[in-house]
Amino acid sequence: MIIRESTLKKGLPKETESVCPECGKIVKAKIFDENGRVMIEKKCSEHGGFKDVYWSDAGLYLKAEKFAYDGIGVENPKIKAKKKCPFECGLCDLHLSHTCLANIDLTNRCNMRCPICFANAAAAGYVYEPDYEQVVEMLENLRRNRPVPTPAVQFSGGEPTIYPKFFDVVKKAKELGFVQIQVATNGLKLVDFDFCQKMKDNGMDTVYLQFDGLNDEIYVQARGRKMLDVKMKVVENCRNVKPKPLSTVLVPTIINGINNDQVGEILNFAVKN
Template identity: 55%
Template sequence: MRLGVGEVKKKPLEVLERKLSVVQPTNLDTSLPRRTLSLCPECRRLIPAEIYQEDEKVFISKRCPDHGEFRDLYYGDLETFERFHEFALDGVGVENPHTTIRNSCPYDCGLCEQHYSHPGIVNIDITNRCNLRCPICFANANALGYVFELDYEHVAAMLELLKELRPVSPPAIQFSGGEPTIHRDFLKMIRKARELGFPQIQVATNGVKLADFQFTQALVDAGLHTVYLQFDGFKEEVYETARGMRNLLEVKMRVIENCRRVKPEPLSTVLVPTVLKGVNDDEVGEIVNFGLENLDVIRAVNFQPVSLSGRIGYDERMKFRYTIGDLIRDLVDQTDYLEKEDFYPVPVAAAISELVSAVHGEEKVAFTCHPACGAATYLFKTDDGRVTPITRFVDVEGLYEKSLEISQNIKGKRFGRIRALVKSFDILRYIDQDKAPKGLNLRGILKAILLKATKRSLADFHWKTLFIGTMHFMDLYNYDVERVKRCVVHYVTPDGRLIPFCAYNTGPTYREEVERKFSIPLEEWKNVAERENAGD
């Protein structure tokens, strides 16, 4: 069904001066209290805000001249917040920005020259239709009165645009919505992404269609790499609260089994729980344990603390507000193998990206998001059932600092090409192989990454471990422009722009503007669909 209006802009602006690094020292103020910019939850005007500590937590407060004072919890654990900021790094943005700067962030998204990071994961919303009616969904797919659904030609052009990004094209694209699996051309879109050579092709799904084994196998045959499966816990009442219906757990279990059964190998599955305080925060440890029990198919658990929408008073927000600091504390309390110190902010991994880029003389993707945006660790499970976090045998901070030091020396021309490669092996000393789980040769894997930096060498690591991650997407109450400027998760739009996740969904009205521009009224869509189905 062709609903597109206009054309994808394939001609980006003139390429800026090339940067040889993928990270740089941050200019972020990491002290408390500190000033930032935020948005008014009522009128979305850009207003000053302050981030400050109180009762071992971090809060944000702001005042709109028309709508008054607003206060919200920014981060639930001061100690973790301050530790994470020690690893703040900025990226280098994009060399071919698609929009010019006319206003202040976040009003010039496209990306513009103000953006510090390059895209690591790009979402493509291919429809706003859905086969569920989730109360917490920011896409609000069934209540808008119009259908936003891109045709194959538009999506193909958007994928081609992403391959042109510099200094590095995004390694991962994720089809999203709505529910992307109900789009009639979804398999064709996956095949196009595979044809273009994206290393990671993903789908964010509620799993309803993947309960059909034949459909799941068709996804694999088309070229899908990873399923991001909405998975909110094990209690039916959780699904009733979060998704508007019971009996969804059985569907999720069937999807996981189908992903296990497909050929030629299991389809990599990431569990994605949306966490609401007082609803399913008591199950986060059990969800991780479930992932560890199914390592043959589940590769990661990526928690998403709920983003609150609509007009909600402070007391009501605090009933549901859940932050990364709260999640880490609950994971420690609900498991017998995790500590707070096992978690690090996402930019820690960017130091390795910088080193690999320096050694190979070409830019690699670096996840240089704001320290408050996410957290992660890796867990390894041995045959006897013992679970070991990566921090028990890797000096993460030493590895981080040494990687940056060697990178600077390479870029400073202190090492030739061969010596640079040999010198990069110095980071291997921060891995205590004697304490590593039996059978895991992490030194060998990291050495292979430095030598070849191939998808296979990275896969060797990920297929032996469970990644535990979290990203806390913002809403209008805890909005911080400094986080938007460093976002690494973006949406590509039909008119050729790249917009940070939190700007697209909860900042200025980008989602509404894009969807209305490329949509038709619901009743008109039903008539068109009926005619097309009759012709099939």
Template identity: 45%
Template structure:
């Protein structure tokens, strides 16, 4: 089904009845929050768009689709239907996309990428691949590193950065350098400095950490402007690294933590979870992170995606879903309830809308699909006791109230009154009798302020605060078997590619795999 084009400005009045429109003038089809339901997917063999059905079976959410040429495919989407439906209740609507999309008319999603006018979500995190080379050869690499000689020049990378800052109405503020191994680019440090000069406020490297084990290199990267290491960290024993990365790397990873500590870099652990290989170490990874809370900000779990031809029996044994993650984390750590303490990544939408209504500025919305990822936010005390925010804050109730206040904030002439009402809402939904010991409402607000400003240390500006925040999230990127175009059009993780376009993660790395065309155009030039 091709997207609708708005015929005239006056059609906006009909949008409340028929749905929202993007700033590119195309209708946003709303998220359907029921089961069973229909969506559009891809044939894993020929990658043609085919209809798909989502339905409940034995307490699980399944997808079934049929290609007229290659037959029927069935895959597991969520292992717990209650979690699937629960996440949908946190959906606060879509964003409006970009005012300057590329013209993708004449094609359908996901083949019209660039980003087109039907895409409704801003760039929450931008990726730029600096090289196709890597100093490892991992079987689970979705980027297919070392496949070709792709490596953009400094000038080409600078142009990819400029394109992200030129997005309207909300320029990208967070960029992640990826690869291959991004530190192998001969001008990596200059590229980081270039991103800082252009105004990116959040700069990180997705890395295996081998070069950052050198304290001098880590210091130079921090001096250039790097903030975070998105550190590939699959487990706490070398047998896991041998299976997934082909090399014993635990000692290297621990040296990276020490280098980051000395340099003033922050780390997010990024484990690729493969069922039957390392899901039993989810709790151990959390405990290792808690041993280094002065350096670690969080963990971003990423279940393995399937590329190539996987029989259904193999996928059935290896598929690890987001509800599996919340269950295993809760069981192995005892810190969370597998349902009640987790919420989707798009839950910040009401807060972003409210801030825009009060300030008059358009901020990057994070209106991804509620099934793209989930998270929990832990408040950690000096003795490493950790309490999920959902235990002492009615977060769902607060967000609903903030969403209601946004309308009045837009029309209010006295913005300070709107701020007072929002503060009152925070106080009303904060349950101090359930809060961690010593965490008052004022202390809670100060901790959130520190979280927003990325100040996680107990020292310095926030010295004396009892609690710090630590997030645990899961991002389940799609493959051709579980592909859902309803999710693709709302993706917030985007690639700025060397061909002059910007792509959602799950069209660049899976499905149509625009990566190959974009990289080959550079590699052959």
């Protein structure tokens, strides 16, 4: 493992670069402690000044800085000789980091129509769905990264489990040497135990399960339908696949006034399971 201590300036106050939220132009910014909160302040010559909370707890920010490490970049980036950041974006030769976990959207289609959707799925007015060969090229490109081939991939969407060749791309990811393969899912397809077992058989490691809380009223408001029985069944199925369980990560969307009181309950459920 290659670890490099971060070269970024530590402590407060400090100066950095940011972007204007209106036009995207690079502007100078100052990060500082104000009454125990970390603030960021910047000014655009065209759109004026902006000030916002950077971290809500200055003490925790300074503590977290002690664990800051740089990545090692990529020796063979797709975008080279980049001069304008954040435009012409991509994994370029200005990046200090390398890809640890890559997300690949298999589709923007979904088998639900949630009132609150992280991915704005099924609302774009068009279908995005790369074919199998395109997904394989994405996977191969990630594994070609040097000096560190991307070790982990998460299939997402939309709802990735409805992708026509879902099991094929999971199997291909395993064949290419990804040591951690994940799927971000609402869980509807995983109610079928055979589906879970087939995922495991093809190389799936982790289910990144949308999980908003432990009562159905939350799901009615956030997802448009009762879902708690689905979540419980998915957790059970993931536990019972062979030869060993699928790791399960509970992924809540915290909505003020709907489920912000469920954070502790979700943590307790995770501990018990």
